[in-house]
Amino acid sequence: MRGEGLGERRRWPCVAAVWSSLYGAAHVWWLADPGSPLAPPEEAFSPGRWVAVTLAFTATAVCSVIAAGIGHHWAAPVRWMLVALAWVIGAGLIVYSYMLAISLATMLFGQVDDWGSLLTRAAGATAGALTLACAVAEQRRVRRACSHCARVHGRSPERRTDPTPRWAYLAAYVAIAGCAARVIVLVVDSITTHKPLPFALGAPFGIFVALLILAGTLLPLALVHRFGRIWPRWVVPLAGRDVPRWLVLGPALFVGAGLAGYFGVAGMTAWLLGKGNLAQAPVWKVSMEMFGYTSWGLGLLAASMSYYGLTRPDCPSHGFAVPRALRTSS
Structure with missing residues (x-):
């Protein structure tokens, strides 16, 4: 972290520990009083509230250790x-809140059916x-990264103009292939059932x-x-100017986590168990x-991991800023 002091180093882990403990305490309350009008319904295909409680209080313990700096004297493998x-x-915790992305998407159509569930999912995420x-x-x-830019100089990308690693290209094109597969299903389903394609920009969907x-x-x-x-x-x-990193990284992380959690975890579970409409499809x-x-x-x-490293701010201690003329050369 840039210019990270002791107070700044401990502040966010303390916030994380408190937030996680409150989230876990809420689930303990709902376990003790499942009939409470404030208790949101459990997620479909969820293993139960005890999982949320276990994750939340484990997160509280881990973040508390990090905030207190207890682990600084431990051996590297333990850290x-x-x-x-x-x-x-x-x-x-994010996977447990897999329905958050769908809840936020349905807000575009004014179809949020349970605000308690939405807020609980947001709190868990x-x-x-x-x-x-x-x-x-x-x-x-642990990696002894630079305190100014969080890089490990000599092993991390130093500039936005550095080449993207091949594995990141592979991940990006796997994502495009996954999107193409879904669109193909959408088109084929619309044609075979004689439904209009849902691409009309005048409609919310x-x-x-x-x-x-x-x-x-x-x-x-x-x-x-x-x-x-x-x-x-x-x-x-x-x-030639820098693209704000979170303009790209924020949507990528949100969409990636939402798709992987909802379909990769919940969807795959429902499919394997033969539940819902998936068994008849x-x-x-x-x-x-x-x-x-x-x-x-x-x-x-996966591609976001590469983007995150490539778009770190220039390190003031190494003077790796790229002249604007070189930025606009291609």
Whole structure:
């Protein structure tokens, strides 16, 4: 972290610990009083509230250890185990809140049926995101990353103009292939059932589908190609300037986590258990939808890791800023 002091180092882990403990306490309350009018319904295909309680209080313990700095005197392998645990627990909280992306999407159509569920899912995803932030911060300290830019100089990309690794390109094009598989199913289903294609921009669902297709084509390309990091020359007012990293990274993480959680976890579980309408649908259709959405989400998440590293701010201690003339040369 840039200029990270002791107070700043401990502040966010403390926030994460408190938030996670409150989230876990709410689920304990609902377990003790399941008939409470404030208790939101359990998620479909969820293993139960005890999972949320376990994840929440484990996150509280991990973030508390990071906030207190207890692990700074531990051996490196033990500290790496703490980092790995924080990653797993943070990701687990986000996966448990897999319905958040769908809830937010339905808000576009004014169809939110339970605000309690929406707020609970948002709280769980926030707890997961805060825990992952603690994992990243502790990982930087274990790796002895630069305090100004969080890079490990000599091993990390130093500039936005550095080449994207091949694995990130592979991930981005896997995401595009997953989107293509889903669109093919949509088109074939519309043709065979004589339904109109849902691409009319005048309809709210048509706008949603158009945005979804952009998230499966333009977004993964922006994660791995230069135009997603530096505005190209044809964007005259902004040519050569840095693209705000969260303009690309934020939607990529949100869509990637939403697709991977909802379809990769809940959808696959429902399919394997033969629940819902999936059991009656043709196997080719369900498989293309499930694997398409899942590979789309995982591809976005993997490509986001590369984008995150390439778009770190220039390090003031190493003077790696790139002249604007070189930025607009291609």
